Amino acid sequence: MGELIETAVSPERIFLFGVDSQSSVDYLWTAEDSLKELVQLARTAGLVVAGQALQKRAAPDASTYMGSGKLQQIIEEMELLNARTLIVDDELTPGQQRNIEAKLPEGFKVIDRTALILDIFAQHAHSREGKLQVELAQYQYRLPRLTRLWTHLVRQAGGRAGGVKGGVGLRGPGETQLESDRRLIRKRISSLKSELEDIRIHRRRYRRRRRNSGIPVISLTGYTNAGKSSLLRALSQEDVLVEDQLFATLDPLTRLVLLPGGREVLFTDTVGFIKRLPHELIAAFRATLEEIAESDLILHLVDSAHPKAEAQISAVEKVLYELGVKDNIILKVWNKIDKLDHAGYMDGHSVSISALTGEGISELKKRIESLLQDNMTLVEGLLRYREGSLLDQIHRQGTVELEEHRHDGTYIRAYVPPVLAARLKPFINISVPD
Ligand SMILES: Nc1nc2c(ncn2[C@@H]2O[C@H](COP(=O)(O)OP(=O)(O)OP(=O)(O)O)[C@@H](O)[C@H]2O)c(=O)[nH]1
Ligand SMILES: [Mg+2]
Structure with a gap:
């Protein structure tokens, strides 16, 4: 591309x-x-x-x-x-x-x-989905701007559009090169859209399955270069691409992370935002970005050392709003505090960290744990030993407050995701919903 x-x-x-x-x-x-x-x-x-x-x-x-x-x-x-x-x-x-x-x-x-x-x-897209999304955005941008100067580029596009070779055999009598180029591009756009729609449906199905598994999903969002990938690297202890570049990350990357209380969560790193993010890109990346609105928690990473941090925050909030993020819990994470000459900012809605030095990361994990807990249902009661696999799930997805092994089963009090609470209902004899 x-x-x-x-x-x-x-x-x-x-x-x-x-x-x-x-x-x-x-x-x-x-x-x-x-x-x-x-x-x-x-x-x-x-x-x-x-x-x-x-x-x-x-x-x-x-x-x-x-x-x-x-x-x-x-x-x-x-x-x-x-x-x-x-x-x-x-x-x-x-x-x-x-x-x-x-x-x-x-x-x-x-x-x-x-x-x-x-x-x-286009330079940074690596996955098939990413490449399709960028190609779609490029053609949508280019279509109304097509001039004779660009016809050689369009011919390349035509060559890739579903096996159609060049513009030649396609021109009808009296039709100009430009019109046939436009037609080729429209054709390619609609085939890209349908390919992306398939991916979108697949992603939805996958998300539903993941949701049923009860593992919370946390989206890392923020202005480009804020340090989202660095944070994912710090949290997962895995090699994640980090660059002092804009839009280094385009393809979403998800990693399983164990919180201190033993709970598993999924962190998803995705494309960064920018002032005046082209609407063609928002439209083309919708399949990827709609995941943000569906996540259990959104971290909004801010480069606190950036002189224009406030403007970047409002740009990110604007894009989040466009993506339908309204009722999600958003935690603001002031990153790069190692670059500041003060301790950073901390209040009920934000934490300060350095993804580079690791400072504040354990506090961030604790905060995430408690925010997720707010979203959980308290269940309490006796779970028979034959339901051991449910007990396992409670441990993996919830926070256990009390656990006693009795002769007829395990007496348990725990905060669990609503999906798991519903699944436990038939098996646990006392439950305290809401
Ligand atoms: N000093 C300092 N630098 C950081 C910190 N976190 C990230 N960086 C640097 O900031 C730059 C961008 O980091 P990334 O993690 O790639 O940022 P990103 O938000 O994933 O950026 P895009 O994927 O390009 O949108 C890199 O040079 C990082 O080394 C931090 O806490 N302190
Ligand atoms: Mg990145």
């Missing part, structure tokens, strides 16, 4: 441009902050930032995004800096994209922030 976007091929010299307008920023997140993040995104994509410019104007120009004088100035600067690619820190409309392209000299191109993020995703 990397071949879809040329920026991935070799270290390319690029020029970044942003508009500083009233509408593009809020007080927590200025146009400069956004441009800084764009530099990081560009580096993650393997590009060399040759230069950058920020222009103050009331609003982006409706037809060329920047004024034509500014564009001319940028082109001259790019020629001096030997940069051929212009990246705009916004999502360009298809019209703006075309109009800028028309004014650029031969061999120059313009891409927007969304295309850059899509490119990083």
Whole structure:
């Protein structure tokens, strides 16, 4: 899929441009902050930032995004800096994209922030599902932006679209290349959607089975680079990919972790969020992301040493809301406290940790245990010895408060997940629901 976007091929010299307008920023997140993040995104994509410019104007120009004088100035600067690619820190409309392209000299191109993020995703997708999701997002982004310039790329796409070879045999009389390219892309989009739907159904089934097993699922969420994978590595003591890069993780990874009280839980690390996460990506990654809304507990990891931590928090909260996260319990986890010159933040709704040094991790585990307990049902009573496998489950999934071995069975008092409580009902003679 990397071949879809040329920026991935070799270290390319690029020029970044942003508009500083009233509408593009809020007080927590200025146009400069956004441009800084764009530099990081560009580096993650393997590009060399040759230069950058920020222009103050009331609003982006409706037809060329920047004024034509500014564009001319940028082109001259790019020629001096030997940069051929212009990246705009916004999502360009298809019209703006075309109009800028028309004014650029031969061999120059313009891409927007969304295309850059899509490119990083394309480079970092490894699983089959991840690749399909990114491909879908790329085509959906590209379809309305299709111009003649891109027809060679589309032909590659056509070659992969369900055995259709190129655009040739498909063109009807009088049909233009562009129209047939669009048709090919639509066809590919619908086949990708149906493949992803199959995966989604499979995931749902798997989730239901997992739910029935009673093992709680905890989702690690947060802004990209907050340290989600580092935390999973620290919790599971296993090798998990950690990189000082944006969107290092794309494929969800789940690990079984034993909490101090003996309870097993599943932690799922998933794709990070960013300001203005392209909606094509949210749509394409829905199958993966809907798992977050269904988890028993959500950890919202924050890079507490990041100067824009507050803006990142609100960006994450916005995406979570879009994903349908409303009633879930969310625990805020201030990470990277080793980088702070104070002890960090701690209150009823948050804990402070360092995934790197391990500081605060045991406190985090305890907090998780008690939050999960709030969600559990107290059961108490006598369980006959022949129901030994249920007793096992109580130990694995619950917290046992009292256990006495008597002549006719085991007398037990424990907090267990509601699913297990329901299963115990026929076997345990006293139960205290709610
Ligand atoms: N100093 C310090 N660095 C940390 C800590 N946790 C993570 N990092 C660093 O932060 C960077 C990002 O860590 P990751 O665990 O890859 O972050 P992530 O949230 O999984 O990021 P994406 O998958 O890219 O969204 C890496 O360079 C980590 O070494 C921490 O507690 N302290
Ligand atoms: Mg990660």
